[in-house]
Amino acid sequence: MGEEPLVRWDWIGRNLPVLRELLVDNAVMALVPVLAGLLLALPLGLAGVRWRRLYQPTVGVMNVVYSLPSLAVFIVLIPITGLATRLTVMVPLTFYAMAVLVPAVVDGLAAVPDHVRQSAVAMGFTPLRRLLQVELPIAVPVVLAGLRVATVSSVSLVSVGALVGRGGLGYLFIDGWQRQFPTPIIVGIVLIVLLAGIADLLLVGAQRLLTPWAGSRTRRRA
């Protein structure tokens, strides 16, 4: 390395448009799968609560899915979804998000106290209204905790996609390695951690808005 500084600030200045493009690409490829995963996890989680017998096998399958290395899944998907496409990265990430969110939904709904559920029944709530107005709001903190884990992992997992030609900010790692130039690598790591941190903060904010009654109480239980 010699006199070469660890970070060349002028490189960052010259490459701002590219960095912005990679950042947006990374955010889209990370967040769309989390949303899709949530939409899929809600019905699966509900089914897991209603039919308890389904729950263990579902979680078992999710565990298996979660343990598959992302690079391996990307490669196996290439013939189906194409090389260097967003889809190749987003399909596995959707499954990883589901693997975190299905247990979160089930645990969240299971945490609804029985007397609360019975009160809702006694007040004449239909099952659908009870779900939407009583059970899901109470489940929000647990589901959001799962959503935070899924979002942060998703943002950083996208970068592995760079090895199959589409990895958002992960491109900077490949670029820096091939040119033996640390600046892009460091910038990539910092931007990914920042993106994950901002997404995480937004979810914390969302939890405050969605559960105004919680305040310090949830903290005590956690």
Place this chain on the structure above:
Amino acid sequence: MNWLIEFLGDPANWTGADGVPARLLEHLEFAGLSLLLAMAVAVPLGLWIGHTGRGALLVVLSANAARALPTLGLLVLIVLLMGVGTIVPVLIPLVALAVPPILVNAYEGVRGVDPELRDAAYGMGLRGRQVLFGVLVPVALPLILLGLRTAAIQVVATATVAAYVGLGGLGRYVIDGLATQDYPRAVGGAVLVAGLALAVQGLFAILSRISVSPGVSRRPGIR
């Protein structure tokens, strides 16, 4: 599917330095060594923090950082700065990845033990160390094993990515296959890695069945 048969069915891929057995052994060596090093650091530290309650902030920070840090970037950066040649530069990021899940789960496991149980142990006259190893560790064992399993799976997966910076192991097939557009090789390697991850998962399931006391896991058979 045909690609898989083309790669795995070729006898040339089963012998020599680039054969499946040799690559599998390399993969297990890197992953196993990293996991052992991480265990040696994180298990005692996690137990100590959980037992004494000192340094809990370290645990929280490492748990969050572990999820956000991109594996590939960390790996490429450390190897670039330290140079290739020995396996040490590759082991560092692997150990760094394995430490947080082990640390967090060992800490949570010990901290989450019912305080009444802890008090009962002290009440029976056990000392600090006896309480830790006689009561807290056995009760926390399911979580400690969960941390080890998560770390093991992470390390197996990341050792694959490490082939990109010149490491051997099963990742070689994936990286070389991609570089030379030899998809049967890349897919074959990917399937082998996925199989290895599943085997690790299964191994830990068996391990926790054997080692966790039935009284803790509430399995039938003891009363």
